[in-house]
Amino acid sequence: MRYIWYLGKLSGWDDSTRSKSFALRLPKADSLLPHQILNEVASISMISARCPNILVPKIYASSAEGPNPFVAQEYIDGEPLSTIWNRYTETEKHSVALTIAEIIVDMGETRFSAIGGFVSGTSTLGPTVEGSKIFKGRDKFHSNRCYPIGPHKTTKEYILACYDKEIYYYTHAPASDIDSDLFEHTSLEDFVQHLRDKRRELETSFVAEDEPFVLVHGDFHGRNIIMQGTRVQAVLDWEFAGAYPLGELLGGMGVDVLEVEDEESDAENTLWSREIVRRVEETARQRGWGRKELTSLLGNGDPILGYARVEMFPAEQ
Known part of the structure; x- marks a missing residue:
């Protein structure tokens, strides 16, 4: 795993995500940026569309560019x-x-x-x-x-x-x-x-x-x-x-x-x-x-x- 994980509550990027638990993933220094974040987000989007039997977390927000890249995704209870x-x-x-x-x-x-x-x-x-x-x-x-x-x-x-x-x-x-x-x-x-x-x-x-x-x-x-x-x-x-x-x-x-x-x-x-x-x-x-x-x-x-x-x-x- 090439991310550092944090857990928290969304203050809400929009109404659909407000007050939901999320996992914040911050890439480590040796990650393949920006491709690694882009690939993760795109993979989950593709799987949701093409592979309904493979359950994946929702992506709430992400940024692959700039000084603070991140992925904020659905927290999976289990x-x-x-x-x-x-x-x-x-x-x-x-x-x-x-x-x-x-x-x-x-x-x-x-x-x-x-x-x-x-x-x-x-x-x-x-x-x-x-x-x-x-x-x-x-x-x-x-x-x-x-x-x-x-x-x-x-x-x-x-x-x-x-x-x-x-x-x-x-x-x-x-x-x-x-x-x-x-x-x-x-x-x-x-x-x-x-x-x-x-x-x-x-x-x-x-x-x-x-x-x-x-x-x-x-x-x-x-x-x-x-x-x-x-x-x-x-x-x-x-x-x-x-x-x-x-x-x-x-x-x-x-x-x-x-x-x-x-x-x-x-x-x-x-x-x-x-x-x-x-x-x-x-x-x-x-x-x-x-x-x-x-x-x-x-x-x-x-x-x-x-x-x-x-x-x-x-x-x-």
């Missing part, structure tokens, strides 16, 4: 799934697992024409907004002046832009932002050359099959799912949402339903994460998904795409 999970009975856990699976399939059925973030009030996509773009000072370079930030018409175009991002970062970031421990066995210059060589190889010889581009939350886990009893009240934190290849929706992983603190909680989380994935497959089959899309949804994702989407450093070569 508890995070990660907090309440261990109080559920076995039957209740199965019910909630099915609900989460249905939300995931709903996201997989929300399709787009390209890879990108969302732009409020339009049907077009905008810049990608991703958590990997804030690591170690990368937020300073989130601009088309530095590398293509989207939208991207194809998966290959997006992958190449991810390499452009890392090449630009490692050639322009101040030394204080770059972890020198990463370069004990290779020089920074050699690593940058490796990235350039790999990008050139991908550009000339890599063929990426475009999966459907679908709604991906970007941070979907039990802390961002607010519950009242066994009912989902809202899914929060859409700041890193966007349209991405179907294989990235689960990315070979399940959904963390609780905080892993020890072996017991790890075993519980793994058990129910797998159950959610099983329910995702079951739900998608019931809705008529074909074998090819099921394979993309339930697989481990394209490893070349997966590597491109994260922070690149020598240990991952």
Whole structure:
């Protein structure tokens, strides 16, 4: 989460919001402004219009520009799934697992024409907004002046832009932002050359099959799912949402339903994460998904795409 949260009462921007509880979110210093706030607001607007079964908080007011950017959104009364999970009975856990699976399939059925973030009030996509773009000072370079930030018409175009991002970062970031421990066995210059060589190889010889581009939350886990009893009240934190290849929706992983603190909680989380994935497959089959899309949804994702989407450093070569 890249926001600081405050709770309060609205004095009223208009009659519809007067005297309602709200959550005020102030972005941290390394946020991708203004795109992060614009993307959050646009994501929630789009989901409200296109995905009625995915509950999201209302946005009362926001500002992405100026010295004090913020999002004021509806306060959702409830508890995070990660907090309440261990109080559920076995039957209740199965019910909630099915609900989460249905939300995931709903996201997989929300399709787009390209890879990108969302732009409020339009049907077009905008810049990608991703958590990997804030690591170690990368937020300073989130601009088309530095590398293509989207939208991207194809998966290959997006992958190449991810390499452009890392090449630009490692050639322009101040030394204080770059972890020198990463370069004990290779020089920074050699690593940058490796990235350039790999990008050139991908550009000339890599063929990426475009999966459907679908709604991906970007941070979907039990802390961002607010519950009242066994009912989902809202899914929060859409700041890193966007349209991405179907294989990235689960990315070979399940959904963390609780905080892993020890072996017991790890075993519980793994058990129910797998159950959610099983329910995702079951739900998608019931809705008529074909074998090819099921394979993309339930697989481990394209490893070349997966590597491109994260922070690149020598240990991952």
